[in-house]
Amino acid sequence: MWLDRLSAHANASGSSSPYNRAYSPARRTTSQLSAAAAQQNRPVFSPRSSSLSLAQTPNASTTSLPGTRQEGGPASKQGLLNPSASSAPDPLLVLERIIGKQHKADAPASPAINTPEKPPQLVDSIEFGGLSLQEFLEKKNEAARPTEALEDTQSIEQFEKERDRFQELHNAIAGCDDVLKSVESYLARFQADLGVVSAEIETLQSRSVQLTSQLNNRKNLQRLLGPAVEAVSVSPRSVHLISEGQINHEWVEALREIEARSAGIEAGVSGSGNLKALEDVKPLLSDLRDKAIERIRDYLVMQIKALRSPNINAQIIQQQSLANYKELYGFLSRNHATLAEEIIQAYINTMRWYYLANFTRYNQALEKLKLHVTDRNDLLGGDPSQKSAMQGGRVGAAYDPFALGRRADILRSNNQTAISSYLAEEDKSLHGIEVPFRNFNLALVDNVSAEYSFVTEMFATKSFQQASRKVVQIFEPVFALGRAVTKNLIDPSTDCLGILLCVRLNQQFAFELQRRKVPVADSYINGTNMQLWPRFQVIMDMHRESFKRVSSATSRGSVSALSLTGNDKHSSAPHFLTQRFGQFLHSILALSNEAGDDEPVSNSLGRLTAEFDTLLTKLSKASGDAKRRERFIFNNYSLVLTIISDTNGKMANEQKEHFNALIKAAAKK
DSSP: OHHHHHHHHHHHTOOOOTTOSOOOOSOOOHHHHHHHHHHTTOOOOOTTSOSOOGGGOSSOOOOOOOHHHHHSOHHHHHHHHOTTOTTSOOHHHHHHHHHTOOOTTTOOSSOOOOOOOOOHHHHHTOOOTTOOHHHHHHHHHHHHHHHHHHHHHHHHHHHHHHHHHHHHHHHHHHHHHHHHHHHHHHHHHHHHHHHHHHHHHHHHHHHHHHHHHHHHHHHHHHHHHHHHHHHTOOOHHHHHHHHHSOSSHHHHHHHHHHHHHHHHHHHHHHHHOOOHHHHHHHHHHHHHHHHHHHHHHHHHHHHHHHHTSTTOOHHHHIIIIIGGGHHHHHHHHHHOHHHHHHHHHHHHHHHHHHHHHHHHHHHHHHTTSEEOOOOGGGSTTSOGGGOOSEETTEEOOOOOTTOOGGGGGGGSOOOOSOOOHHHHHHOOSEEOTHHHHHHHHHHHHHHHHHHHHHHHHHTTTSOHHHHHHHHHHHHHHHHHHHHHHHHHHHTTOOOHHHHHHHHHHHHHHHHHHHHHTOGGGHHHHHHHHHHHHHHHHHHHHHHHHHHHHHHHHHHHOHHHHHHHHOSOTTOOSOOHHHHHHHHHHHHHHHTTTTOOTTSTHHHHHHHHHHHHHHHHHHHHGGGOSHHHHHHHHHHHHHHHHHHGGGOOSHHHHHHHHHHHHHHHHHHHO
16 A cells, blocks of 8 residues: 555654654644654645645556656666665665556556546645655655644643643532542431331331320210210310309309209209219219309309499499309309208398389489369369469469369370489479379389389299399388379369370380380379379269369359359350360360270260250250340350361260260250
8 A cells, every 4th residue: 555655654764753642632724734744654635736635546547647757767766866865775766656657667567557637636636846755745845844843832731721720620620529538428328327217117007006005095985974974074264264253154064064064963863773974973963063052152142232223224234244143143043042042031121121212212302293283163063263372381372173284295295204303303293193193103114014023033943923023022111102193193283184094105115015015004093093093083973073163153142143144144145154164174085085885984975975964954044035035055065066076986986976966955945
């Protein structure tokens, strides 16, 4: 091969190649590539050479080089290349081998092989300049040395510049090695610790399995024994509350628990025989129950004493301190009936005093109200000129005792609150007897209802009949006071309309108590009616008697008749007694529009009307002839019928029919 020959020639020259040095990181130029190729005994082609590669010409063409290269013989060429190296191979022969031309002496005896011609471009592209190949190569190497030296210098400078960075990189790599070694040791220790933790986890797992098994066994045992233990045990908190805690809702809950446990233990003792647990707990529960009874007694006694304080509002204590803890009395009555009866009796005595004292003060305030004075001169046949201005310390005033007016508004009032003591003492206006009667009884009904509601709620263990009797015992003194108040109002009075108003008010109170379902005041209501109705009948009889007196006076002499008929006794105008009677009848009928047949109003009014008819007949006799008498009677009855024309009710209709019949009878005459 020609590569071996070129290498041998280069070694034989004995010249040391300047390119035997370390590899430089700098980019190789064309000259460097040529020098490297020359060092490796490889042919190098200039960039100006043909594009044909060396690989395309392994078999060089037999075309010879220019004639100038062929004229010299082998000896001259050898001397030209290296005169001192006579033993070196003939350069011409070497060149001929390179370019593919064989020497005639070396030509093989075998027939010539037809090889393709080498393109002329390959031969022309190499310019040797009259130099031998060795010179040509040395010249190329000399031209490339400065560039390579410059490149080496630049490489050395660049290496010096990069050395510190490479040293830092080396130190960083060494540090990373140290860190990795520490991490390796840490991981080794961590692995050892993981082994220990794994062993502990296994131990804990086995322990957890044991605890789970024990827990399940305990749950099963608790499920079986829990109810039995719960039935005979009392929590320490409940014991502490019962013994030392403040009485409130939590205390009541603890009391329920104690009572439930006591009932359960009593049932267990009677049903299951002598159990040691029950025998041990029973004395403790008995002591705890006694302690609860003692504390309940003290609490109730303290609240009852508070009711006796002056200016105390009993309703506040009843609702906040007693009714909220009504279970206390229930527990006391179930466990100590005698003590419970003593407590309720103490409460009854306290409330009797409380209500009597307060209603007495209230009645004293109502007595300061100024009332209209009525006496015998306020009767239908009385003489109003003789009416006294002062009687019994009560102030008199001019008013019509036979007209109802606005007094009926008290029956339709929506104000269901009694007047206060302060307002009663400061009131300076005049009133009828129905005003103090209404206020006193309205306050009484409200307090009776509230007390009855509290007693039935607080002492729920009693039956309703027993609770009613307790309330009656409480209000018995007040009921007596109310009857005395009514008696003082109606006895000195001849105000028939005021008494009838009191009757209607009393009926309203009875309806209200029925609506509230409070039966304890029925006896009081009935007793008040027994006071009012007889007095009403007495006053109605007094009115009738007054007509009789007028009638008898008319029949006895003309003087009395003239005093009643006026100066003109022959006048047919209605008599002033007719005006009185008509107004009085209208008021009675207005207050009796819903009256029943069982009321005494109808009978008393019928007798009064009959007496009026008698009186009117006697008065008509003083009018002269029959025609004037008929006109007089007609005018008087017409006046009465006109006055009562706007009244309603069964009794009013009866009176209208009566006077219509009288008018028709008078007209026929």
